[in-house]
Amino acid sequence: MRLVKHENEVNSLWDSEFIRQHDVAGPRYxxxxxxxxxxxxxxxxxxLDAVRRSNHSRKPLSLYIHLPFCASLCYYCACNKVITQSEDKKRRYLDALIKEIRIKSRDFAADRPVYQMHWGGGTPTYFSGPELTELWFEVSRHFHLVDPERGEYSIEIDPRTLDGDKLGLLKGLGFNRISLGIQDFDPRVQEAINRVQPLSQIRELxxxxxxxxxxxxxxxxxxxLPYxxxxxxxxxxxxxxxxDPDRISLFNYAHLPERFKSQGLLPEEALPPAEExxxxxCAASNQLVAAGYVYIGMDHFAKPNDELALAQAAGRLHRNFQGYTTCKEADLVGLGVSAISLINNIYCQNTKSISEYQTLLDADETPLSSGVVLSTDDEIRRAVIMSLLCQNRLLPxxxxxQFGVRFDEYFSNEIKDLNGFVEQGLLLGGQxxxxxxxKGRLVVRxxxxxxxTYLSQHLQSGRRFSRVL
Ligand code: SF4
Known part of the structure; x- marks a missing residue:
């Protein structure tokens, strides 16, 4: 179903010449x-100090739960996942995850409401109905989930791992949003990436x-992708x-077989060259916009009446490790191997090794492996970057x-370049x-x-970032 027809107005938004000129390799923030x-x-x-401070702030919580297993390998994949057919491995992981939920939940004030929860992977729906039910039950026993009318509960779905009945079960548990991994409907592309899922299957779902x-x-x-x-x-x-999905994410495939071995299984000669x-x-994005989808920013499109588009218009959009979110003022608690948390002024990450994750939890230890305490400067810069990415504006x-600084003094070096962006048509306004x-939104990063402030040091050390291409 087309939402709005205004092709003449919007067809020129995505313009290959403009992107070629302005796209730079950089973090996705x-x-x-x-x-x-x-x-x-x-x-x-x-x-623990950050959790204590966050309990004083009384902000709601947002939960991210990582389920890392998949039944088969998609050759393009760059995720932290494990391909397995072993029921024992899934069971052992689930036991460790439930233990982490019990341990971590004790530190948070019991009445802090959870307004948002996302289950990602891997393939969360590779777990059976009873396993998913058990996990939901454990989460709801240890965290205060608000009812699904008020909360946003989402799960990533590999269409090959479920049918209508399992979808009904997920709705019954409380999930009210789903994200389907489609990638491409062309059978030749699907075979080349080792992910065959016919259009009829998606239609039924x-x-x-x-x-x-x-x-x-x-x-x-x-x-x-190839072909x-x-x-x-x-x-x-x-x-x-x-x-007619409500939201669409259009991701760039970056071919890095030296880092992600399975990508070497793709027919390299069939990958479209950079210009194509x-x-x-540009063609796909213009087609989506012509059909009435709103470009939210950084790979994301949504219908104008979807909460993502409404939140952006109302200045309530935020960005976290799952992309854009409408749950702005929440502390994010990451659960599961490699999961990242954002609590008060810290980010921290669980170990990326499943065996280490399980061993630490066997010993009743929190499976943290790294993190960072934000300085005041980090917090100021984070507020600026998130405002540009989510609200498309920067109000000095x-x-x-918010921070008790003079913007023109604090960012005296950056202001000159900001004005340069005004001259290039990426920004409007002034101090x-x-x-x-x-147009600026297409290359906002x-x-x-x-x-x-960290970028030059990363670029000097040879760190590669992604581009639109
Ligand atoms: S299902 Fe998802 S996580 Fe698993 S291999 Fe395929 S793309 Fe990667």
Missing amino acids: TSYPTALQFHEEFSQQDY MDAARSYQYRSVNFDLIYG QTVASVERTIEQVIQL KLQIL ARIEE QGYEVTE KICMLFD
Whole structure:
């Protein structure tokens, strides 16, 4: 179903020449500072101090739960996952995760409400119905989940791992949002990436999702995969638009087989060259916008009446490790292997090794491996970067009020470059307030990078970041 038709107005928004000129390699700012600043000197005491301060703040909680197993390997995958058929491995992990839930929940004030929870992976739905039920029960026994009418409870779904009945079970547990890994509908592309899931299967799931009245359905798509062309991706997008998801994430595939071995199994000669990839991105994005989707920023599109678009318009959008979120003022508690938490002024991450994760929990220890305590400067810069990314604006008076600094003095070096972005058409305004233009939103991380004090040190050390291409 098309939402709005205003193709003449919007078809020129995504413009390959503009992106070629302005796209730079840089962090995606799901956090600031980025995870590159996490270090192992971060202590259990740092964590507990932050939890204590956060209990005084009385902010609500947001939970992230990581379930790392998958039944088979998608060759493009760069996630932290384990391919297994072993029921024992899943059971042992689930036991450790439940223990972490029990241990961590004791530190938080019991009445702090949880308004948001996300289960990601791996493939959460690779766990059986009874296992997922057990996990939901344990979470709700140890954290104060608000009822699903008021809370946002989402789960990532591999369509190959569930049917309408399991979707009904998830709704019955309390999930009200789902995210389906689609990637591409072209059979040739699906075979090349080792992820075959026919359009008819997705159609059935969408019918079931609508009948169970999920509040929001997200599709994950990827551009830059083998055998994709502008015409083939346009066909996929047309099919996506007909299926009518509420949100769409359009991710860039970065081919790094030296880092992610399975990517070496892809037919390299069939990958679209950089110029074609850029054409694909622009064509697909313009098609989505022409169909009425709003570009939220950094890979994300949503229907104008979806909560993500409404939250952005109302200045309530935030960004965390799962991308954009409407739950702004919450402390994020990460549970499971490699999960990241944001509590008060710290970020911390659980160990990335499943065996270490389980061993630490066997010994009743919190499975933390690294983290960072934010300085005041980090907090100021984080507020600036998140405002640019989520609200598409930067209001110096608000930063001054929040942190008691003079913006023009504090950022005297950055202001010159900000004005340069005004001249380039990426920003509007001046010291009273800056607004990211429509075009500027396509390359907004270029503006954010101006405020990142750690960036030059990472670039000097040879760290590679992703580009739009
Ligand atoms: S893409 Fe998803 S389902 Fe496929 S291997 Fe990676 S985590 Fe597992």
